[in-house]
Amino acid sequence: MATTATGASPPAVALEGVGRAYGERVALRDVSFTLPAGATVAVFGANGAGKTTLLRILAGLLRPHAGRACVLGAELPREAYRARGRIGLLGHEPMLYRDLTVRENLRFHARLHGIADGRAEELVERVGLAARADEPLRTLSRGMAQRAAICRTVLHAPELLLLDEPLANLDPGGAAAVAPLIGRGAGPARVLISHDAEQGLAEADHVLGLRGGRQAIWAPAAEVQLGDVRGLYA
Amino acid sequence: MRATVSALIRKDLRLERRSFESVPAMLMFSVSTFVLFHFGLDRGSLEGDLAAGVLWVTVLLASVLGMNRLFVAEQEQGGFDGFLMAPVDRTALFVAKAVVLFCFLVAVELVAVPAFVILLLEPGPGQALPELLAVLLLADAGIAVVGTLVGALGVQTRARDLIVPLIALPLLVPVVIAAAEASSPLFAAGGADPFPGRWLLVLALYDAVFGLLAYAVFDFLLEE
Numbered sequence A: 001m002a003t004t005a006t007g008a009s010p011p012a013v014a015l016e017g018v019g020r021a022y023g024e025r026v027a028l029r030d031v032s033f034t035l036p037a038g039a040t041v042a043v044f045g046a047n048g049a050g051k052t053t054l055l056r057i058l059a060g061l062l063r064p065h066a067g068r069a070c071v072l073g074a075e076l077p078r079e080a081y082r083a084r085g086r087i088g089l090l091g092h093e094p095m096l097y098r099d100l101t102v103r104e105n106l107r108f109h110a111r112l113h114g115i116a117d118g119r120a121e122e123l124v125e126r127v128g129l130a131a132r133a134d135e136p137l138r139t140l141s142r143g144m145a146q147r148a149a150i151c152r153t154v155l156h157a158p159e160l161l162l163l164d165e166p167l168a169n170l171d172p173g174g175a176a177a178v179a180p181l182i183g184r185g186a187g188p189a190r191v192l193i194s195h196d197a198e199q200g201l202a203e204a205d206h207v208l209g210l211r212g213g214r215q216a217i218w219a220p221a222a223e224v225q226l227g228d229v230r231g232l233y234a
Numbered sequence B: 001m002r003a004t005v006s007a008l009i010r011k012d013l014r015l016e017r018r019s020f021e022s023v024p025a026m027l028m029f030s031v032s033t034f035v036l037f038h039f040g041l042d043r044g045s046l047e048g049d050l051a052a053g054v055l056w057v058t059v060l061l062a063s064v065l066g067m068n069r070l071f072v073a074e075q076e077q078g079g080f081d082g083f084l085m086a087p088v089d090r091t092a093l094f095v096a097k098a099v100v101l102f103c104f105l106v107a108v109e110l111v112a113v114p115a116f117v118i119l120l121l122e123p124g125p126g127q128a129l130p131e132l133l134a135v136l137l138l139a140d141a142g143i144a145v146v147g148t149l150v151g152a153l154g155v156q157t158r159a160r161d162l163i164v165p166l167i168a169l170p171l172l173v174p175v176v177i178a179a180a181e182a183s184s185p186l187f188a189a190g191g192a193d194p195f196p197g198r199w200l201l202v203l204a205l206y207d208a209v210f211g212l213l214a215y216a217v218f219d220f221l222l223e224e
Helices: A051-058 A102-112 A117-126 A142-154 A172-182 A197-203 A226-231 B002-019 B023-040 B048-069 B072-076 B079-084 B091-120 B126-154 B160-171 B173-187 B197-222
Strands: A013-022 A025-035 A040-044 A066-071 A074-076 A087-090 A160-164 A189-193 A206-211 A214-220
Touching: A013 A051, A025 A051, A025 A066, A025 A206, A040 A051, A040 A197, A051 A066, A051 A160, A051 A189, A087 A142, A102 A117, A102 A142, A102 B002, A102 B079, A117 A142, A117 A172, A142 A160, A142 A172, A189 A197, A197 A226, A206 A226, B002 B091, B023 B048, B023 B091, B048 B091, B048 B126, B048 B160, B048 B173, B072 B079, B091 B126, B091 B197, B126 B160, B126 B173, B126 B197, B160 B173, B173 B197
Parallel strands: A025 A214, A040 A189, A040 A206, A087 A160, A160 A189
Antiparallel strands: A013 A025, A013 A066, A066 A074, A206 A214
16 A cells, blocks of 8 residues: 555555546546545545546446555445445535435435435434425525435445535535534544635545646645645646 | 335336426327328228237337436436445346336326227227237336336437437337237227237247346446
């Protein structure tokens, strides 16, 4: 393993020389790090740096073309089935059906994960969506849809959260409502993509910087300066 | 797996009830085609082979519209990702989608077949209705199985509207042959001829073979 951060074992994520290409274009090259269980890594990088590709590899939705990827002790893609139901992915899209209500969407996902409907109801209350829970998702504002998507992400109490700009579209009240579910101290290990350097550094134990698909920074968050992160976008 | 299949079916039927994306289009296509045949052939009524051919080619082409839309919500709204990350048997998606497409076909035929009888058939199937129902159900099952497989393949390509009919129609030629052969005597001019039960067996065999084949390969279609 090229770069390692010590912590409790087994690690939530262990990557060794991971690469991924889309045809001729290399999106990710030689990424290596180990994230201990319960820790948070903030991932920074300009558009096209490979952040979303990294997240989808960790979610088991993309195969790495090079290297070794191990998530929650499961070797990907060979043992991806062992990680299913233990990862929560919050991407750019809410992964919810626009013509179903918030409640119907969450109950559907609860059934896929074998969870009682009560958990969905509890989450809807916690994020302040109870009054709108019976409205189709397409009628909700983007902030409301983001709250619903966060409920879907944590519905099954995942051990690893993969969060792509989780606070996008949320007002301060919304951000405060979801903080106990996906914020620091929520419990699960987190891979957090952010373009807000200050907030990302404050939330993270480790920092991964990507530039052109390559690993430019891997260090404890305390050792990374704001300027280092901003340099990734230069 | 039963709970997962049930959840997927209920979700899809609810989405169709809200969006009306598939069944109305399939139905409009079927009825419009019968109207076109009614005037295009310039005949008061059809019987035998010709009637059976018109019915089954229309049903098959209408079913392509349903196949094209079958996985669109999963692809465009992240349903595939949510499903693939859940701890469930992936073939549950195949079973659920095949059942949903089968339900769509039955719903369309509840209106389209009477429209076919009114517009093009003289006399109607009359006493042969149970046999016609058996042919319809077995043919629908075959179309649903193959349509689900091809729909899953097509939705991952950019040319979905082109790929689905190009793959599905040749694969479904045996269904059209068997269904037309089985239903042709039911539409005979002088009342129903003896029913050729062996074509029902052909349809049942087709359903079983393609059902098992689709069940075996569907998992791989969902792989990236």
